Amino acid sequence: MLDNLGKNLGELIRNLITGTSVDKEAVEGVLQDLRKILLQSDVDIDLIDKLVADIRKKCLQEKTPAGLTLREHVLKTIYDELVSLLGEKPAEGDILTRKRIMFVGLFGSGKTTTIAKLARYLKKRGKTPALVALDYHRPAAPQQLQQLGEQLGVPVHVSEQKDPYAAVREATEKFTKNDVIIFDTAGRNALDADLAAELKKLGDMIKPDEVILAIPADLGKIARRQADEFNKLVGITGVIVTKMDGTAKAGGALAAAAATGAKVKFIGTGEKLDELDQYDPTRFVSRMLGLGDMQTLLDKAKEAELRPELAEKMLEGKFTLDDFFEQIESVGKIGSLDKIAGMLPGLGALKLPQDALAKQEQQLKKYKTIIQSLTKEERTTPSLLNSVRVKRVAKGAGVAESDVREMLKQYEQIKKLTRMLGRGNKDMMKMIKQLGGKMPF
Template structure:
């Protein structure tokens, strides 16, 4: 998958990075996209549709006022790729009972653990029920995962999957989420479909998720359709996205057959699960670049007037810091104040501009654990407060100090490069004028 994304990024930045964009360049872009998508095993029909849509929209649609052809093409390519891979992000927040199913070795048990971890991180209390008594070591595997996460698990002593669900659900009545791991088979045969149907009748799950490995490519869609017909599913989790170039095909084929992809497995570790969000996925795949400028133009500045006013006048709080780095991850370094103060994103350390998602999440927990006063005046945060905040956020004290350090650094840089001389002519000056501020 990484490979697939990289190839698209290279192609798009190579062609759209040229000084002039004309009809030939767009054709070249379409051909390049076709080649990459077909190589990644995306269905020919879908690739053909995508090419036609891009061609029609680039050559026949009127370019919206205020956009260059380059921007229009980027927007079209972006939207068509999102359209190919699934459009909307699907939610799963309030589901109480989740049943996982799928063929042998696809990652069900690992994913059960990953989901438990996912809900744990959201502050919920998950519990696991082992329903795979088909493979001898299956319960032991799930038990180890449960122990590692410190999550309760129910295993039936008599190795009866139906009793396991019945008893487990009773036992975990007070848990927020119950995750049920089931047994796999080589194929979706009669035995498996009957077992799953019966388990479903007892468990009455809110969510029945089919686990499919990404390397199945476009066969993933067929498999989802088949499972849906025989046992009924509410969504799909595509695992092993990290090990294949065919992930794009798996995602597009699921979407084409009407199956909603809800999560992606991106590694063997228990925190390597991502909620699937096609828009984010494509943005990331396209490598930000031009896209940010474009989205910026569409959304204008994400910065609210009152925040802009405060920041311009020198008060840059921890919350602003968080909004800015979160914005950078979403829209690239050209969001908000980064856009307004040229040179800012190049002056800031790489570590801040491209912050790892994990770290960003940590920072969010930390900032959420602060009092309003601390958020607005971080200088009052000394040792004992650091300790309390770290505990509240479930992180190390070092993480809190790191955040404070990076915040201070960003603040300093903003002050320096944001000085009168380097203010971007136009935007910030205009804003400042509007707010009656003088530099």
């Protein structure tokens, strides 16, 4: 369902976990990618800009919370902000307390199907739902509802007068023993004056305690305007986003619905009657990111961090290439990147392009081979590595000279950064040491 979004975000997050360093530049890179990905899934640009600004502020301008590395903090912030972009989780079971539920929505948005799904859901929870056909514009509409009712063993009222207002009156008299009545209104191509008048009048008669707007996910960001319009007219209390299967715009539709302030209560994920899920943005984001569970992921990120002794060395500027080697090894310890990807539910199934993964891994392997090809002196005093020596090392390690230089550059960057931190002030150094040697990359 979320193939594109999930694949790209999953990749982004994986790079963040497995990247050799997370610094300001890396965070900016991630934000740019995130922006692109959300645009592709048709999330409104204003919402994206706000999200990116919020993440940037939290990750780069505010202090990283104690006990978290920048890497973990960035991961968690992205996750939290995405969850809030996609709205709140509705109160568990609130739909079970409703007595009159009215469905509204444009042509083919999935009203009738979703009503049947909801009736099934309610019935399974001990309710006695009844359905009322209010669409007498499309001749086949009442029959469709009737058939679904028969399939579920749920009573359906169809007015012989073929009049929606009569149907409301008749049904309220007929279904006094049913604890919930669901009304299936007519759709239109657009929310025109006719439909508006009809819905308004029906709303006044029904006095529903829940008005649900069915919105197809493939509307993407346009969902917002539609939700606003229906809301002004009949006062919607909830949204069900249908047809989440088979569109890359689901994220856009959910964000749009959330932005109107309307709660998404359920999502429709297929044509079958059991394909209705209670909406849970946390679960949605996990799936979207291809992350089974955030905690496991954070644990993994933690394991890849530095040991305290190493951190101390770095702070004192004694970080050698041997130490760098050790650091690379500790990243390797969390298993091959391939394996990590496979472990995360969803990610494995997303058929990630292997080249990005493999590239990361290869690079680290290369670094290790290069360091192993150095003499003992070179490892403790990397400044010895002039161009003649670089040539020799490259040959010995079977890599390009540029690889050797790149490794040295990475090493120098890390060393410089940590020295800067160390020099910064004593309190900061103490704080970092107290954090168990977890360095901010």
